[in-house]
Amino acid sequence: MIETKDKLFGIVDLNARFELTKFKPVRAVLKSRWMPLLPILINLFMFVIILLAAFTGGLSAGNYNFGIMIVWILWWVLLMMMLVPGFSRAWCMVCPFPIFSDWAQRTRLFDVKPGKLGGLGLKWPKKLSNMWVMNIAFLVTTFFSGFMTVLPIATFILLGIIIIGAFVIGLIFEKRTFCLYLCPVSGFQGLYSQFATVEVRRKDWEICKNHNPKTCYVGNEKGYGCPWNRTPFDFQKNTYCGMCLECLKTCPYDNMAINLRPPGVDLLVDTKREPRGLDEAWKAFIMLGIAIVFYLAFQGPWGFFKDMVRGVTLPGYLGYIAFHTVFNLLIIPGVFFVFAYLSKRLSGNTEVPLKSVFTNFAYTLIPMGLGVWMGFSVGILLPNGSYILRVLSDPFAWGWNLFGTAQIPWTPVLTGIMGYIQGAILIVFFAFAVGYGWLLAKQIYADVKQAKRGFIPILTFLTLITLVFLWLFVG
Helix, strand or coil: CCCCCCEECCCEECCCCEEHHHCHHHHHHHHCCHHHHHHHHHHHHHHHHHHHHHHHHCCCCHHHCHHHHHHHHHHHHHHHHHHHHHHCCHHHHHCCCCHHHHHHHHCCCCCCCCCCCCCCCECCCHHHCCCHHHHHHHHHHHCCHHHHCCCHHHHHHHHHHHHHHHHHHHHHECCCHHHHHCCHHHHHHHHHHHHCCEEEEECCHHHHHHCCCCHHHHEECCEECCCCCCCCCCCCCCCCCCCCCHHHHHCCCCCEEEEECCCCHHHHCCCCCCCCCHHHHHHHHHHHHHHHHHHHHHHCCCHHHHHHHCCCCHHHHHHHHHHHHHHHHHHHHHHHHHHHHHHHHHHCCCCCCHHHHHHHHHHHHHHHHHHHHHHHHHHHHHHHCHHHHHHHHCCCCCCCCCCCCCCCCCCCCCCCCHHHHHHHHHHHHHHHHHHHHHHHHHHHCCCHHHHHHHHHHHHHHHHHHHHHHHHHHHC
16 A cells, blocks of 8 residues: 555545455455355356357347346446446456466366366466557447447357357466456456455555465465465555455455545556556546437437447448447547647646646546446336346246236436436546646646646646537436
């Protein structure tokens, strides 16, 4: 943890931590080999049903399909509104997709196999050890959003690609390489987990410094070395920590902890080992741009654009892909670059590189983007949440009524005030973006007067983005 004298909004102590694992029952559960294996197996069972429902649903209506409703309403909303902001990469902890590659490497699921893992164990190329591949993978995935959210078979194909990809990559490359650098879901979780209120960290540096070998990294009879190739004894950001809990199991001194903390503290971390980078900056741009496009496509009133996204005509669909790509990869970053340039000019600082100003201030879009996605998720859940009750009772559309909810009619909830709920969420996260933006300004520009002047264009950009989404959400 990097100590800082700065306080968020002048009142929130960013060094404050509350250790959840200091309670013996909590630590005992997390150190058990059943955790997270048991929730992984439960999720595996759920996804088997999801895959079967999506496959048997074929080209039928998506709003009556268990696979689509659970994945794109329940799971997505939980991920964006609770799991990532509240519990960091907790979904990665319980995700069932890597279980097959884990089994192939370890030849077992429960107990610990000593020695070298199976598979070829190749190292992922160093130049690609970042978010760039995930950025492109996620963007390409969204090209098909108009099909995946309405055609069960499209969701089946997407999930199948991810599951097979995780397995094949696990046979070729070491540990959780797929999760680290390829999984399209992993990228935005890693980015937004920097804002999360939970972290896995070491407690006492002196204990780690004097302990050899570093069992949290290499493993022992209690557990495996970090599957995410992190060094748990010294990392300071959530970005690439999959919360697999192996470090808690392998530390003989109980020196690893799970802490509650103020949201967003990772945004201030910029070290040689964990630097801020253009890959994460572009991830923030892409996520913000996709949110705008998705609102227009799924919650906006423009029918012609909806037709483009759903591929009603081939020229329209190709136009959507072209616009979507250019908007996210070039226009959003280009507009932000102008404001970063104005920041440097207005600050009067001639020594700070423009690239540094651009990259560092891009991290203000992490809380901003997360707030936008939470607002968008509200727009998914409130109008469509009642469909979940129907499909739970009849997951394969075979006329079942397992829980007596199959005949519940479509019932939108609170849609009359939905825009105001979305707007309120947006304003809260705008405040966080501004608060951290000011702290980042003081990191970028050592002189406080320069920081004040340099922050004005960034504050303007954040305000304009907020006004755009308030207009979209509230009207």
